[in-house]
Amino acid sequence: MSDENADTHLSPHHRDTLEKILSHPVSHNVEWSSARKLLEAAGEVTVRHDGKMVVTLGGETEVFEDFGRKDLDTQQIVDLRRMLHAAGYGRTD
Template sequence: METQMSKIHQTTYNALFGHPIAHNLQWHDVRSLLNSVADMTEEHNGNLKFTRNGETLTVHPPRHKDLSDIEELKKIRHFLERSSVPAQPIIAEGVHLLVVIDRREARIYKTELHGSVPETITPYDPEGSHRHLHNVDDEANGQRQPELKQFYEDIARCLRRATPTLIGAKKILIFGSSTGSSSAMDYLLADLKEHHPDIAGRVIGTVVVNEQHMTEDQLLAQARSFYAALK
């Protein structure tokens, strides 16, 4: 069994844990990822059984090259969560994180890695209409819509997965496009302080940036400069 994930495995892993979960993953890539982090045995009926840290997962290989069954994908994701992180942690020891957020999506980067591939989280849109992307003044009784609340919870869950203990990410920096009542950055920080104070305690700053006019390399460079100034 491999002790480190390849770049393809890491990309597949990130897609499995995206929000919403990817629907067009290739079975070959998913099987390769599972085989790299767990022990695999083939059963007489053709099913594949994966075992890791006392947890088991049984998968019926799809007939086509794509693995598009959402329930099957959730089972795989839950197995990876239950059996702990892969042999090569998603966030290496001492790595700082950057969260770039607006109402459309949040992207979480490892700031030390040049060309870092972010984990992207989007608000759940049950009707595909993007009508949930409105200001707080439009929300019933001044409360956030359930799908927006879930958006921030999904971000917190991702950050917790990246920082399970003190050996995880040391600090978290948040970039947003605005402040005040319409700021997703401010909402995220408020949610973390209220519901996830241990994660909020790692947030060292919130910065307003014009991220639509900045490349990912520029965003990461600015984050690294911010962290460097703290040393």
């Protein structure tokens, strides 16, 4: 998937969230609920019995805790950024 068209199916809200996740320096106002909706639009999200979310995006699978409505911390954003880049979203700076 190329960078030019990876995000063409995303809504404007999802694109805004994607830009916040991919921005440098790290944005500190990305809500988990917005990130989760982006992941649901871009890939497959299932919730396990223990409440953790299994996210499959671009052939890669990661397990995330549901952080509720709080903002993501720097490491969580870096992890999401890596996963999104690997799936062809965003830039590769």
